Amino acid sequence: MPGPTVVAVKSLKGIGHADKQFRAEVQTVGVIKHTNLVRLIGFCVKGNARFLVYEYMSNGSLDSHLFSEKATLLNWDLRYQIALGIAKGLAYLHEECENCIIHCDIKPENILLDVEFCAKIADFGMAKLLGREFNSALTTIRGTMGYLAPEWISGQRITKKADVYSFGIVLLEIISGRRSTKRLKFGSHRYFPLYAAAQVNEGNVLCLLDGRLEGNANVKELDVACRVACWCIQDEENDRPSMGQVVHMLEGVVNTVIPPIPSSFQNLIEGENSRIYSDEG
Incomplete structure (x- = not known):
C-alpha cells in the first residue's frame, strides 16, 4: 500500500469456529469486489492467530x-x-x-x-x-x-x-x-x-x-x-x-x-x- 494508510485489523484466535470464520471471509470477500462490500486488503496466519486486514470505515456501523x-x-x-x-x-x-x-x-x-x-x-x-x-x-x-x-x-x-x-x-x-x-x-x-x-x-x-x-x-x-x-x-x-x-x-x-x-x-x-x-x- 503506497503511503500511510489507515486500516482495520480483525483478529480471530483459536481453532474450530475461528478457523471456519477466517476461511469463509477469505473465500468470499477476499476474491470479490463491489462498491457496497467492505474490501479485504490482506490476511495473515501466525500460529493459532488469524488476522484479516480491511479498509477502514471512518463512520463506523x-x-x-x-x-x-x-x-x-x-x-x-x-x-x-x-x-x-x-x-x-x-x-x-x-x-x-x-x-x-x-x-x-x-x-x-x-x-x-x-x-x-x-x-x-x-x-x-x-x-x-x-x-x-x-x-x-x-x-x-x-x-x-x-x-x-x-x-x-x-x-x-x-x-x-x-x-x-x-x-x-x-x-x-x-x-x-x-x-x-x-x-x-x-x-x-x-x-x-x-x-x-x-x-x-x-x-x-x-x-x-x-x-x-x-x-x-x-x-x-x-x-x-x-x-x-x-x-x-x-x-x-x-x-x-x-x-x-x-x-x-x-x-x-x-x-x-x-x-x-x-x-x-x-x-x-x-x-x-x-x-x-x-x-x-
Whole structure:
C-alpha cells in the first residue's frame, strides 16, 4: 500500500469456529469486489492467530447511527441511499458472483459506513458459497435472533431468500430508527414488524418514520421502502422478491404494490386489541 494508510485489523484466535470464520471471509470477500462490500486488503496466519486486514470505515456501523444518541442522526436521503447500497451489495452476492454467496448475518452491526456514508456489507464469517448447480444450504450456525427467516428458525435448508428476509428487517430499522425486537408499549404481543406490516397494509406509513426526523422524508420513497420491507419479510421464501428486484423497486424502475400481511402476523392480529399498534414513542 503506497503511503500511510489507515486500516482495520480483525483478529480471530483459536481453532474450530475461528478457523471456519477466517476461511469463509477469505473465500468470499477476499476474491470479490463491489462498491457496497467492505474490501479485504490482506490476511495473515501466525500460529493459532488469524488476522484479516480491511479498509477502514471512518463512520463506523449503521447500528451505531440508528440506535446511539451520541452518533450523527442520519437524514432520510442518507437512509434511503444506505438501504439501496445494501440491496445492491446483496444483489451482487446473490446474482452476479461466480458462485452465489449467502451472507447469513445481515444486520445493522454488519453494515459499515465510509467517510461519505456509503454502505459496505461486512463480516462474512457465516457466509455460504453455493455452486450454480445448488440453490440451498443446510446450516447449523446460530444467526442473530430478530433477523432470522422462519425457515432458518425451523431448521430447514436456507437459500438467498434468508438474506432477503434479514434485509427486510434491517430496512424497517433504517426507516424507524428502532430495533425490530424492541417491544411496543401496549398489548400482549407488541412485535414491531407486525405493527409495521399492518400499517403498510392500511397505507399509513408516516407513523413508521423515525420520530427524530420530525416528518422530514420523501413520502414517496418512504412508502416504497415500507412496502419493500414488508415484501421481504413474507413467511414463504417464494413470496419474497430477489435482491435484484428489491434494487429495481427502490430505484423506482418497477411499481411496488402493497404486500399482504404475512400469514404468521395475520394470525396474531386476529382477535388482538388494536392497542398493540400503539408505539411507545
